[in-house]
Amino acid sequence: MAGDPLDALRLPVVPVDPRPEFATALHRRIEATIEGGADPGGRRDSPTVRYFVDDLELAVAFYCRQLGFEEELRSPPAFAMLYRGGLRLLLSVPGLPGAGAALSDGTVPAAGGWNRITVKVSDLGAALEALSSAGVPVRAGITRGIAVRQALIQDPSGNLVELIEPAEGYHERT
Amino acid sequence: MSTVSVRYIVDDVDAAIAFYRDHLGYLRLVLVAPVPTGHPGGGSRPMPDGTPQRPGGWNRFMIEVPDVAAAAEKLRAAGVRFRNEIVAGVGGKQVMIEDPSGNPVELFEPIRPEARLARQ
Secondary structure, eight states: OOOOGGGGGSOOOOOOOOOHHHHHHHHHHHHHHHHTSSOGGGOOSOOEEEEEOSOHHHHHHIIIIIHOOEEEEEETTTEEEEEETTEEEEEEOTTSSSTTSOOTTSOOOOSOOSOEEEEEOSOHHHHHHHHHHTTOOEEEEEEEOSSEEEEEEEOTTSOEEEEEEEOTTOOOOO | OOOEEEEEEOSOHHHHHHHHTTTOSSEEEEEEOOOOTTOSOGGGSOOTTOOOOOSOOSOEEEEEOSOHHHHHHHHHHTTOEESSOOEEOSSEEEEEEEOTTSOEEEEEEESSGGGSSSOO
16 A cells, blocks of 8 residues: 655654653652642651650640641650641650650660751841740841841740741742 | 741761652751851851850651551661651550661651641
């Protein structure tokens, strides 16, 4: 059977391997769509941080009342799970079963240290004023960093939380 | 959605970047080395009372893995330090590794659905 006479005019079909960078970008976009969807409940793989706190009730009250976290579940006296936007914060009590249990060499985890979560606010001065008038200890007042203004507050167990207010040149991956 | 940010104090930023490069998913991890008072990078300057910031402590971010034993074996073979052996808790199995500065990172294998690193 004779070929379609128009075949001579058609461009040849050349198989093209998908470029890896395209695939990566597409993958990232799909994941961003899943993550940033209208239903925050559909979010997966929430970035999760564990903080050690000495008093679970005080800590839950602090993070929910002062910093806008929501309580997801609580299993007193050892554990609570909170959310704020995309962040999941686990609170564990040192010395109790679970993540707070002593290591095999007897070392018991403790609150404190310098590593911390960052909470972005639009008006750092106002946020800090509201927090200090609520009795929240301020570890370091407002300083200017690179493209941010920042301050450090403490939770009731002495864990740090960093407040940042974006300034000119602020960057984060979108 | 807004990015989730965690700041870790490290002794050597390059070594920390090399350590973390392959392990980060949705988390923005800000790695900073301690700087002197007055340095323009404000996040790791000493406190107003002079106290310097140091790596370490127990607060940490978590990485969910499907098989914590397999992940631990791979990391151990790569020379990564461990702070404990695998522990089975209520929600899952976990083990703590250390970055080159001694900061903890928790590897977590959920054994019940509500413990997964995702909101149900």
